[in-house]
Amino acid sequence: GQSLEQPSEVTAVEGAIVQINCTYQTSGFYGLSWYQQHDGGAPTFLSYNALDGLEETGRFSSFLSRSDSYGYLLLQELQMKDSASYFCAVYNQGGKLIFGQGTELSVKP
Amino acid sequence: NAGVTQTPKFQVLKTGQSMTLQCAQDMNHNSMYWYRQDPGMGLRLIYYSASEGTTDKGEVPNGYNVSRLNKREFSLRLESAAPSQTSVYFCASSEVSRDEQYFGPGTRLTVT
Numbered sequence: 161g162q163s164l165e166q167p168s169e170v171t172a173v174e175g176a177i178v179q180i181n182c183t184y185q186t187s188g189f190y191g192l193s194w195y196q197q198h199d200g201g202a203p204t205f206l207s208y209n210a211l212d213g214l215e216e217t218g219r220f221s222s223f224l225s226r227s228d229s230y231g232y233l234l235l236q237e238l239q240m241k242d243s244a245s246y247f248c249a250v251y252n253q254g255g256k257l258i259f260g261q262g263t264e265l266s267v268k269p
Numbered sequence: 270n271a272g273v274t275q276t277p278k279f280q281v282l283k284t285g286q287s288m289t290l291q292c293a294q295d296m297n298h299n300s301m302y303w304y305r306q307d308p309g310m311g312l313r314l315i316y317y318s319a320s321e322g323t324t325d326k327g328e329v330p331n332g333y334n335v336s337r338l339n340k341r342e343f344s345l346r347l348e349s350a351a352p353s354q355t356s357v358y359f360c361a362s363s364e365v366s367r368d369e370q371y372f373g374p375g376t377r378l379t380v381t
Binding site for chain 1: 273302304306309310311312313314317319327328357359366367369370371372373374375
C-alpha cells in the first residue's frame with residue numbers, strides 16, 4: 161500500500177526553527193514534494209527532492225533519505241505568515257502524487 | 270496570466286443532482302488533475318490527465334467522470350451527487366507528469 165505519516169500539529173515561536181518530518185511507504189518512488197496551504201486556499205509548491213540530501217530555498221530547506229524512506233521540511237527564522245498547513249507528497253510508480261494528511265504549523269509571537 | 274481557474278467557487282446540491290466543475294489553465298501545461306480535500310485531510314487524487322486526449326483514475330474515482338476538453342480545460346462531472354461527495358475540489362496542472370503542480374482556488378461543494 162501507500163502511506164505517508166507526518167505530525168498533525170506543530171507549534172513554534174516567531175524567529176525559531178521548526179522541522180516537519182515525513183515518513184513514506186509507496187510502490188515505486190520518484191521523489192518527495194512539499195506544499196503549503198493557507199486557510200484551506202490553493203496549495204502552493206515549496207520544494208522537491210528526487211535525490212538524497214538537502215535542498216535549500218531561502219528560509220526553507222527540504223531533506224530526503226531514500227534508504228530510510230524519510231524526509232523533512234526545515235523552516236528557519238519563522239514568521240507569523242508561515243502559519244499554515246504543510247503537506248508532504250510522493251510520486252509513486254504510476255506518476256500519481258500521493259499526499260500526507262498535513263501538519264498544521266502555528267507560529268506564536 | 271491567471272494560472273489555474275475554477276468555476277464555480279461554491280455550490281450546494283441536493284442528493285441525486287448532477288453538476289460539472291470547470292477548470293482551465295493558461296500556462297500551456299500538458300498534465301491536469303482533480304483532487305478532493307476533506308476537513309483535516311490531505312488531498313486525494315480523483316482523476317488526472319497526463320496529456321491532451323488521455324485520462325486515468327486516481328485514488329478515489331468512484332462517482333466521478335472527467336473530460337479533457339482540450340489542452341487548457343479539464344472538467345469533473347458528478348452524475349448523481351451524494352452527501353459523501355461534500356468536499357473542497359481542487360484542480361491542478363503541471364508542465365509534465367511528476368512536475369511541480371499549480372493549484373486553482375478550489376470549489377466548495379455541499380451535498381444535502
